[in-house]
Amino acid sequence: MAISISxxxxxxxxxxxxxxxxxxxxxxxxxxxxxxFFLAGTSMAPTIQNGxxxxxxxxxxxxx
Numbered sequence: 001m002a003i004s005i006s007x008x009x010x011x012x013x014x015x016x017x018x019x020x021x022x023x024x025x026x027x028x029x030x031x032x033x034x035x036x037f038f039l040a041g042t043s044m045a046p047t048i049q050n051g052x053x054x055x056x057x058x059x060x061x062x063x064x
Contacts, residue, residue, distance in 0.1 A: 008039065
């Protein structure tokens with residue numbers, strides 16, 4: 001578990017650096033995909049999924 005957590009943190013740091021750098025290349029996108037893949041396997045996945053579902057429900061409920 002310690003290896004996957006450190007890998008997850010490394011991927012998160014790389015994704016933030018790439019996004020702040022301004023240019024998202026193919027290699028950067030691969031890092032972001034790997035980050036999402038590893039995040040989906042953690043205990044944080046249900047919390048993230050619930051947060052995204054609540055956000056989409058809130059946006060869908062906005063009447064223009």
